[in-house]
Amino acid sequence: xxxxxxxxxxxxxxxxxxxxxxHPVVIDGVRAWLATEPRLTVLATGDNPDEVLRAAPEADVIxxxxxxxxxxxxxxxxxxxxxxxxxxxxxxxxxxxTMLAAxxxxxxAFLAKHxxxxxxxxxxxxxxxxxxxxxxxxxxxxxxxxxxxxxxxxDKEREALLLWFQSMSKASVARRMRISEHTVKQYVDRxxxxxxxxxxxxxxxxxxxxxxxxxxxxxxxxIGIYRSRAATDQPTP
Amino acid sequence: MSAEPGTTFLSPxxxxxxxxxLRVTDGIDxxxxxxxxxxxxxxxxxxxxxAAVTIALVWHLAIGLPAVLAAGSTLTVPEVVLGAWVLVAGxxxxxxxxxxxxxxxxxxxxxxxxxxxxxxxxxxVGRSLLFSPANWVWGTLAWFFLVVLWGQPVHRLLAMxxxxxxxxxxxxxxxxxxxxxxxxxxxxxxxxxxSLPVAVFVGAAALAALSRERAxxxxxxxxxxxxxxxxxxxxxxxxxxLELVSRAASEVxxxxxxxxxxxxxxxxxxxxVRAAARLRRLIAESDDVPHPLLHExxxxxxxxxxxxxxxxLVTIGSPPxxxxxxxxxxADPLTASLADAQDWARLTVVSGPDEVVVSLVTPxxxxxxxxxxxxxxxxxxxxxxxxxxxxxxxxQTRWHR
Numbered sequence: 001x002x003x004x005x006x007x008x009x010x011x012x013x014x015x016x017x018x019x020x021x022x023h024p025v026v027i028d029g030v031r032a033w034l035a036t037e038p039r040l041t042v043l044a045t046g047d048n049p050d051e052v053l054r055a056a057p058e059a060d061v062i063x064x065x066x067x068x069x070x071x072x073x074x075x076x077x078x079x080x081x082x083x084x085x086x087x088x089x090x091x092x093x094x095x096x097x098t099m100l101a102a103x104x105x106x107x108x109a110f111l112a113k114h115x116x117x118x119x120x121x122x123x124x125x126x127x128x129x130x131x132x133x134x135x136x137x138x139x140x141x142x143x144x145x146x147x148x149x150x151x152x153x154x155d156k157e158r159e160a161l162l163l164w165f166q167s168m169s170k171a172s173v174a175r176r177m178r179i180s181e182h183t184v185k186q187y188v189d190r191x192x193x194x195x196x197x198x199x200x201x202x203x204x205x206x207x208x209x210x211x212x213x214x215x216x217x218x219x220x221x222x223i224g225i226y227r228s229r230a231a232t233d234q235p236t237p
Numbered sequence: 238m239s240a241e242p243g244t245t246f247l248s249p250x251x252x253x254x255x256x257x258x259l260r261v262t263d264g265i266d267x268x269x270x271x272x273x274x275x276x277x278x279x280x281x282x283x284x285x286x287x288a289a290v291t292i293a294l295v296w297h298l299a300i301g302l303p304a305v306l307a308a309g310s311t312l313t314v315p316e317v318v319l320g321a322w323v324l325v326a327g328x329x330x331x332x333x334x335x336x337x338x339x340x341x342x343x344x345x346x347x348x349x350x351x352x353x354x355x356x357x358x359x360x361x362v363g364r365s366l367l368f369s370p371a372n373w374v375w376g377t378l379a380w381f382f383l384v385v386l387w388g389q390p391v392h393r394l395l396a397m398x399x400x401x402x403x404x405x406x407x408x409x410x411x412x413x414x415x416x417x418x419x420x421x422x423x424x425x426x427x428x429x430x431x432s433l434p435v436a437v438f439v440g441a442a443a444l445a446a447l448s449r450e451r452a453x454x455x456x457x458x459x460x461x462x463x464x465x466x467x468x469x470x471x472x473x474x475x476x477x478x479l480e481l482v483s484r485a486a487s488e489v490x491x492x493x494x495x496x497x498x499x500x501x502x503x504x505x506x507x508x509x510v511r512a513a514a515r516l517r518r519l520i521a522e523s524d525d526v527p528h529p530l531l532h533e534x535x536x537x538x539x540x541x542x543x544x545x546x547x548x549x550l551v552t553i554g555s556p557p558x559x560x561x562x563x564x565x566x567x568a569d570p571l572t573a574s575l576a577d578a579q580d581w582a583r584l585t586v587v588s589g590p591d592e593v594v595v596s597l598v599t600p601x602x603x604x605x606x607x608x609x610x611x612x613x614x615x616x617x618x619x620x621x622x623x624x625x626x627x628x629x630x631x632x633q634t635r636w637h638r
Contacts, residue, residue, distance in 0.1 A: 092520075096553050114517060114549075137551070144553030144587045165553075166585050166596035167631060175626050 014041040015128040018059035022047035022068050026113075030063060030090075030120065037121045049076055053085075060128045063120075066091035066102060074105050081106025084203035086127045090120070096141035103138075104199025108208065112137040115168075130204075130211040132192035140165035142191055151194035160187035186217060193218055277452030279339065285441035286387060289434075290333035293380035297326055301373035308371035313363035321354045321361075322373060325381060332384045344393075347385040351378060352400055359408035367412055368422050375405070375426045379434040386438075394438050398431050468525040479519055486512040510547050518550050528556050530564050531586065534595070537572040538584055547581045554588035559636070566619035567634045571597045574623075574632040591638040598632075601625045 017040055021027050027045045034040045044056035047068060053059065062080065064087050066072055072093070080087050089102045094112035102110050108127040111119055112135065119135040126133035134142070142153075143161040153161070156177075163173040164184065174181040193212045196205035212218045305312075305322055312318050328347060335342050355374050362372040370376070382397045409415065409423045489508045492498040498505045518538065527535070531552055538550045559567070575582060578599040587594045622633040 094551075114513065140551060140553045140585065140587060144589065146554060146589065162587060162594060165551075165587070166583070166594075166633065167598050167629060168583065169598075169629060172598075172626055172629055172631065176624070176631070 014039055015061060015124065016041055016043040016056060016059045017124055018043055018052045018056050018062045019045040020047065020049045020052050020062060020068070021045075021065040023065075026065070033117055033120045034124065037125070040121065040124060049073070049080065060086065061108075061124050062087045063124065064089050064107075066093055066098065072098070074101055077102060077107055078105040078200070078202070081108075081202040081204045082200075084207075086130070086204055086207075088123050088127050094137045096144055099138050099141040100145060100147070100198075103195050106199070106202030106204045108204050109133045109135070110138045110141075111135050118168075130207040131215070132189045132208055132212070134161070134164070134188050134192045136165045136168045138192075139188060142195065149198070151191075151197060153191050153194060154187075157187045157191040157194075160184050161191055164188055189217055275449065277448050281448040282388075282441060282445040283337075285437065285444070286336050289380065289383050289387065289437060289441075290329070290336060293377065293384050294326070294329050294333065296380060297322070297329060297373070297377045300370060301377050304370035305373060308366055308369065311363070312361065312366060312371060314361035317357055317361035318371070318373075321358050325351070325354055325377070329381055329384060332381075336384060336387055342385065342387075344386055344389055348382070348393075348397055351381055351385065352397070352404070354378070355401055355404045359404055364412040364414065367408065367414060368419070368426065374401075376430050379431050383434045383438050388442075391435075391439055391442060394435065398435070401431075402427050464526055471525065471527055475519060475522060482512060482515045482519060486516060507547065511542065514547050514549055515542065518548075530556050530559060530568060530593070530595075533564070533568045534571065534584060534586065537568070537575050538582075541575045541578060541582060546575075546578050548575075548578075548584060549582070550584045550586075552586040552588070556586070556588040556593045557590050557638075559593070563619055563636055566621070567593060567595050567636055570621050570623070570632050570634055571595055574599065574630065578630075592636065594633065594635045596631065596633040599630050601627055601630045 017034060019027050019030055019042060021030070031042050031045070034042055043059050044052045046052040046055070049062070049064065049068075053062070062085055064073070064077060064080075066074070066077070066089050068076075077087055077089060086108045087106070088109045088111065089107040090111040090113055091098065091102075092113045094114075099110045099112075108130070109123045109132070111123055115135050115137055119133070123133040123135065139161040143158055143165060159177065160173060163176055164170065167173055167176075170181045170184050173184045177184065189212070193209060196209045209218075213220055301322060305315075305318055308318075309315060328350065332342055332347060334340075355378055358372065358374045359367075366372055368375075378401060379398060382394060382401070386394050386397065405423055405427055409419060414420075414423075485508075489498075489505065489512055493500060493505070500506070518535070522535070535550060538548050541548050571584065574597050575584070578597075579602060580600050583596075583598045585594075585596045618638075619634055619636045622631070622635075624631050
């Protein structure tokens, strides 16, 4: 499949969001968070991803609870990501392994449920434009990734992830590292982009990578190795 | 709990959270197992060493010396035979003491010296006394080989004995004592004086190996048992904490459901936040036996929570075994800051095999810095950072291997 298979978000139209969770109270809560942002509109909700997507096939971003009716739905996540759906996973399972597994499966972003309110809107907006959003819990999982085949991060990227995880304040990280907030975000996002090479290829990963190159976050020659990996079944612009 | 001021999230009647007194281990200490096994093996080997040293010296003194003295001037070169006797006696005493004290011996020079003595005595004893007790190397020398080579592989002893046999055979041939009776005597003498030392040597080595193995098994079993006990204790303690926090959570939920409290009341919101944070911390504890560092930090977090702080404790990875002073340098600045924190705190631990970073972030407020800057540790392996930027107070300790 092609990165272009991800339906582009039309500027001017609000981003359509589908919420999949098996707890109505959580759906209501997330809906309330998103309602504070006029650029977002919730199109459909429910506890079954297929049904929700049938109801709102045009949804730009899916917020998916990783545990549905007692089961981790990593396989469903992989299926949706491979099909070019931008999935933002949110879960009470914020252990590092689950988070990294969700990234591997193609999730655009991962939110721990308890950090939802602060980061939810920003994550969904970034996801809709195929830009990475790394919430602190995910930053921790990435910086502590023990897997031997983990992406190689630079010292600055590691430090930015670590401090962001610790402080949850980019302003404080910027002061500590004596760089601008913008640069902090760049380090964090670059680290996230390197993760597009981990796990199986997915249209969503290719789209993240493509957007990162477009934005000048990474240069194509820097990421040759993982571009070729993530793009085994598609050319990346 | 109800007696403690500043505690609002548990209703009266719930009992105090016991501060954990959990015994924690650093996992099975393989070095310890090996050391224990070696100690047992040494002890069980000691009897055999005493026997070997005693036999060598007593034989040398009670049988060798009288025979040499009795032979006196009938020896070809009495001075050499007697001098060699004295030399070997001294060597035996030296090696025996070292052996019984577990001090290392230089086996190669001692063995070489014994072989030189062997040749010298055969040469100096003369044809007539070749098979007499005055040729004391026949009877005694094998026992000294044993003492000198104790704990070495058995083939070295066999090599020494082969050299001894070769020396004896050369002497027999050079002295012309080659008739059947003399050769039979030589063979019998060699066999009779070598077989017992070899048996003792091999037997002792086998026993030592066996007891080392047994002791290692026992020590490993004990370590596993201790770990299981600690895990059960941790499990039990978590069960108690779960019960307690569940009760606190269900109380606030019940109050909300019955409309007894107002969800917009900041106090009620704080109760919810604390109960949730506490449940989250409990859920995040995935280790069977807590690492001492995490255990310490969790205890500090519990304590801070009892003082009314809403605290998040997030750990990533598991720390490697750390010396106590490293653990202290990592945890102490954090627990000190935590004790002074207000409102909320975020405590994080990121661990890899070569690095552990602990951080505490609390809201900044007016007032002096509360954490002193502790003296740098000797090796500079743990760095300590403290800063406040108007928004947060940030304490971080970092250990590099």
